[in-house]
Amino acid sequence: xxxxxxxxxxxxxxxxxxxxxxxxxxxxxxxxxxxxxxxxxxxxxxxxxxxxxxxxxxxxxxxxxxxxxxxxxxxxxxxxxxxxxxxxxxxxxxxxxxxxxxxxxxxxxxxxxxxxxxxxxxxxxxxxxxxxxxxxxxxxxxxxxxxxxxxxxxxxxxxxxxxxxxxxxxxxxxxxxxxxxxxxxxxxxxxxxxxxxxxxxxxxxxxxxxxxxxxxxxxxxxxxxxxxxxxxxxxxxxxxxxxxxxxxxxxxxxxxxxxxxxxxxxxxxxxxxxxxxxxxxxxxxxxxxxxxxxxxxxxxxxxxxxxxxxxxxxxxxxxxxxxxxxxxxxxxxxxxxxxxxxxxxxxxxxxxxxxxxxxxxxxxxxxxxxxxxxxxxxxxxxxxxxxxxxxxxxxxxxxxxxxxxxxxxxxxxxxxxxxxxxxxxxxxxxxxxxxxxx
Amino acid sequence: xxxxxxxxxxxxxxxxxxxxxxxxxxxxxxxxxxxxxxxxxxxxxxxxxxxxxxxxxxxxxxxxxxxxxxxxxxxxxxxxxxxxxxxxxxxxxxxxxxxxxxxxxxxxxxxxxxxxxxxxxxxxxxxxxxxxxxxxxxxxxxxxxxxxxxxxxxxxxxxxxxxxxxxxxxxxxxxxxxxxxxxxxxxxxxxxxxxxxxxxxxxxxxxxxxxxxxxxxxxxxxxxxxxxxxxxxxxxxxxxxxxx
Numbered sequence: 001x002x003x004x005x006x007x008x009x010x011x012x013x014x015x016x017x018x019x020x021x022x023x024x025x026x027x028x029x030x031x032x033x034x035x036x037x038x039x040x041x042x043x044x045x046x047x048x049x050x051x052x053x054x055x056x057x058x059x060x061x062x063x064x065x066x067x068x069x070x071x072x073x074x075x076x077x078x079x080x081x082x083x084x085x086x087x088x089x090x091x092x093x094x095x096x097x098x099x100x101x102x103x104x105x106x107x108x109x110x111x112x113x114x115x116x117x118x119x120x121x122x123x124x125x126x127x128x129x130x131x132x133x134x135x136x137x138x139x140x141x142x143x144x145x146x147x148x149x150x151x152x153x154x155x156x157x158x159x160x161x162x163x164x165x166x167x168x169x170x171x172x173x174x175x176x177x178x179x180x181x182x183x184x185x186x187x188x189x190x191x192x193x194x195x196x197x198x199x200x201x202x203x204x205x206x207x208x209x210x211x212x213x214x215x216x217x218x219x220x221x222x223x224x225x226x227x228x229x230x231x232x233x234x235x236x237x238x239x240x241x242x243x244x245x246x247x248x249x250x251x252x253x254x255x256x257x258x259x260x261x262x263x264x265x266x267x268x269x270x271x272x273x274x275x276x277x278x279x280x281x282x283x284x285x286x287x288x289x290x291x292x293x294x295x296x297x298x299x300x301x302x303x304x305x306x307x308x309x310x311x312x313x314x315x316x317x318x319x320x321x322x323x324x325x326x327x328x329x330x331x332x333x334x335x336x337x338x339x340x341x342x343x344x345x346x347x348x349x350x351x352x353x354x355x356x357x358x359x360x361x362x363x364x365x366x367x368x369x370x371x372x373x374x375x376x377x378x379x380x381x382x383x384x385x386x387x388x389x390x391x392x393x394x395x396x397x398x399x400x401x402x403x404x405x406x407x408x409x410x411x412x413x414x415x416x417x418x419x420x421x422x423x424x425x426x427x428x429x430x431x432x433x434x435x436x437x438x
Numbered sequence: 439x440x441x442x443x444x445x446x447x448x449x450x451x452x453x454x455x456x457x458x459x460x461x462x463x464x465x466x467x468x469x470x471x472x473x474x475x476x477x478x479x480x481x482x483x484x485x486x487x488x489x490x491x492x493x494x495x496x497x498x499x500x501x502x503x504x505x506x507x508x509x510x511x512x513x514x515x516x517x518x519x520x521x522x523x524x525x526x527x528x529x530x531x532x533x534x535x536x537x538x539x540x541x542x543x544x545x546x547x548x549x550x551x552x553x554x555x556x557x558x559x560x561x562x563x564x565x566x567x568x569x570x571x572x573x574x575x576x577x578x579x580x581x582x583x584x585x586x587x588x589x590x591x592x593x594x595x596x597x598x599x600x601x602x603x604x605x606x607x608x609x610x611x612x613x614x615x616x617x618x619x620x621x622x623x624x625x626x627x628x629x630x631x632x633x634x635x636x637x638x639x640x641x642x643x644x645x646x647x648x649x650x651x652x653x654x655x656x657x658x659x660x661x662x663x664x665x666x667x668x669x670x671x672x673x674x675x676x677x678x679x680x681x682x
Contacts, residue, residue, distance in 0.1 A: 071518075072517060072518040072526075073516070073517025073518045073519055271531075283530065283531045284530065284531055286531075287531040344470075344479070346468060350468075352468055352470045355470045356470065379524065379527045379528070380480050380483075380527075380528055381480075381527060381528055381530065382480065382528065382529070382530075382531065382532055383531070384531035384532075385531060385532050385533035385535070385536045390533065390535065390536060391477060391536055391539065392477070392536075393470070393476065393477050393479075394477065394479070394480040394528070395480060396479055396480040396481075396482075396483035397480065397483070397484075397524050397527070397528060398483075399524065400484065400524070401483065
């Protein structure tokens with residue numbers, strides 16, 4: 001019930017249009033989107049349908065459908081993006097309403113079955129590369145709105161190439177078995193003793209936002225060991241990538257229990273904050289999805305994330321033994337730091353708030369495994385351009401400047417300077433991150 | 439009195455600033471310049487003033503290239519039409535608006551040109567290069583380079599790049615990529631690919647060496663407009679490179 005109210009309020013906001021949303025618009029009681037004459041000409045039913053589509057467009061942003069269903073530089077929602085996983089390469093389908101190549105022949109029930117039960121229109125079970133394991137918590141009303149939005153898109157005729165699924169995972173009965181073990185259609189159950197805001201946040205994180213798709217540890221069969229909000233949600237390496245999605249439950253990873261609420265909101269919606277900067281897949285999520293959230297929804301997510309229990313066990317501090325060899329390694333790192341990093345990140349790793357991340361006390365650099373830090377040094381990158389941070393400062397790529405050993409040395413130094421304590425980074429670890437996968 | 443207040447203020451600020459700093463570092467907060475130059479550090483690590491000094495000498499000069507050309511290339515890299523992984527990763531989540539600002543910054547950036555490369559061309563090779571550059575070869579539908587890239591070979595605003603001040607190896611690599619049709623995907627008609635496919639390897643080598651050996655003078659500038667016929671033949675570039 002509480003959730004219902006939240007959703008109704010949301011519908012009002014969403015119909016103002018995503019582009020025009022501001023904090024003030026949130027206060028505006030009635031959306032003024034159509035000229036009065038045009039509005040009079042429409043029947044009540046048409047207005048409702050239009051509002052539902054607008055709401056669906058907003059919800060599709062929150063669910064970041066476009067993120068996977070759009071190829072790099074391709075037409076929005078026309079599919080064709082490759083998702084590489086240990087089980088094969090999945091090619092995302094065209095979900096524009098093209099009758100021959102998209103989902104033009106689907107109806108609301110078909111769409112609901114895909115979202116809620118993970119089954120295609122013809123009843124075949126879908127591979128969980130499509131995160132129905134999370135979308136199953138999306139309400140029927142929201143799923144219908146998203147479907148209305150998708151059906152209102154311009155149809156794009158673009159045939160989806162077949163996915164290349166490895167043996168033996170291409171054997172359908174195995175998928176059915178997997179589903180029996182790892183998947184149960186569910187609905188979001190609001191917790192009555194928590195606030196409507198908290199429940200809204202939980203719904204967004206667990207359902208539409210499908211945060212667990214990345215921020216959860218998976219077993220070798222791709223089953224999620226514990227979801228966000230579950231008892232022991234660890235982080236995990238994102239399948240098929242050299243990125244580690246940190247645990248949202250651990251204060252040594254990406255837990256936000258100790259953060260001021262405003263900073264969590266800032267990170268989610270602008271991509272940067274004093275304590276953290278988004279990069280890689282998370283930068284993409286901020287860019288395509290989270291920055292478009294209403295203030296109320298971003299806040300609700302933050303409230304929920306902040307409340308997550310500290311359940312990821314604190315790892316034992318693995319301070320490297322300070323042998324002569326280790327000292328020499330760190331000294332090399334210090335030299336490289338002075339030459340390449342100090343200019344932006346400061347002589348004491350203090351950074352510059354909201355511009356260049358501080359390293360002292362920064363868990364993104366001390367985290368295990370260190371793959372994200374290695375990637376950042378090798379490939380550099382900009383945080384996303386967002387409404388709140390349209391012209392970000394960035395990190396230069398060093399892959400062509402530093403050798404593997406030098407990257408390992410400078411990271412080992414950063415991980416063990418200014419009060420930081422973490423394992424040394426090795427040359428093979430850097431080498432592994434240089435090649436192949438994104 | 440004012441001096442006392444100043445001192446007091448300094449003391450107060452020090453007390454506020456230091457404990458609040460992440461990691462408790464004892465350095466004073468640093469001023470990061472709010473400029474494009476500061477924001478473009480990730481670019482200038484390779485596309486710096488010493489343009490050819492990269493490890494593999496493949497980083498071209500971008501300062502002073504036409505804005506529209508730079509903007510198109512930035513979008514092409516980000517969206518995967520022009521494939522180069524480091525650029526794609528760097529620009530992954532940059533908005534069109536920001537890319538346009540980057541293009542504008544580099545287009546108007548004045549940087550001294552590097553001294554010309556010393557290349558050893560035989561008189562025959564020189565004649566071959568000069569003929570292609572100034573006259574082309576009508577029998578093979580190869581227009582003279584100057585037709586599009588400007589009389590001074592400094593490009594044509596806003597979409598055609600200049601050809602001078604670039605490393606020889608970079609020019610060879612780009613012409614080779616055009617020749618195999620792999621430089622920019624999905625661009626039709628692809629006039630530069632059609633031209634490069636007509637060129638032999640000897641011609642590519644001669645033209646690249648000749649261009650790299652030309653001195654550039656700071657007063658030289660991009661041409662202002664493209665001949666109508668070439669604008670028609672290369673309309674995909676003039677239209678902006680992105681699929682319409």
